[in-house]
Amino acid sequence: MRFKAKLIEARFKRRLNRFAALVEIKGTETLVHIANSGRMNEIFVPGYRVYLQPASGSHRKTAFDLALVELGPLLCSIDSQLPPLLFQEAYHRGLLPEFSDFDRLQREQTFGDSRIDILVSGRSGLCYIETKSVTLVRNGVGLFPDAPTDRGRKHLRALCNAIKIGYSASVIFIIQRPDCNAFSPNDTADPKFGQALRDSLTSGVTAHAYNCHVNLDGVQLDTEIPILL
Incomplete structure (x- = not known):
């Protein structure tokens, strides 16, 4: 599955609830959607580099979906869908x-x-x-x-x-x-x-x-x- 648009690099800050997190994009805190209700404590670590997929829709509260997390030399996809x-x-x-x-x-x-x-x-x-x-x-x-x-x-x-x-x-x-x-x-x-x-x-x-x-x-x-x- 290819991503529909070029991913945006960010830094993970903290998870707010099962489906939302704060990240930092070029110094600006941004709310993003998480399509995964798992705990993922070993994945969502403050400071880790993450990659966001731009999203649109009048019903949405966020402009990005969190797509990937960088874990050392590898990338992990977190979308449970x-x-x-x-x-x-x-x-x-x-x-x-x-x-x-x-x-x-x-x-x-x-x-x-x-x-x-x-x-x-x-x-x-x-x-x-x-x-x-x-x-x-x-x-x-x-x-x-x-x-x-x-x-x-x-x-x-x-x-x-x-x-x-x-x-x-x-x-x-x-x-x-x-x-x-x-x-x-x-x-x-x-x-x-x-x-x-x-x-x-x-x-x-x-x-x-x-x-x-x-x-x-x-x-x-x-x-x-x-x-x-």
Whole structure:
């Protein structure tokens, strides 16, 4: 996914709430939108260089979305709305052989009382796919979630229910940075999610994890990495 406009460099100052932060652009404090409700304490550090995407719209209170955070030699994408778009882009480019038996993709499909990111269909039937945004990395391992997530467990239950009635289902962990060797559920932050993930895999749900290639031009799905349970 290429950014729609050239990014603006700034310095992170502080987070105000789940969806807003103060940054400094050339000495001027500016309010920006954060499209990620995760805690991200290891990402949003005062003084870190960040990159902003210009945004417009009469309904908006901010002129920028916070797109990237510079973490030493690498960039981390923080937009939690990107993963289904990154998956969709890679799918249409034929970069996901594990889903090559499905020739149609639909977004935002309702299943039971949940809204699932993606539904693919084809000669192998139907497969419900939920994507998860991962930004936390420790010792080369991507971790999800960074805080307890009832919503995440609800999505896993929905995927298990899809399996029970004969569909396929998959959860996709997209690490929005390039420095991971593996992915693991974050049992320290939310042991219930970790157990729900293990239970769902036992029930027949599949799981995949991918690094991303991130630069100032955009974000793309990159290498598949192993999942450690």
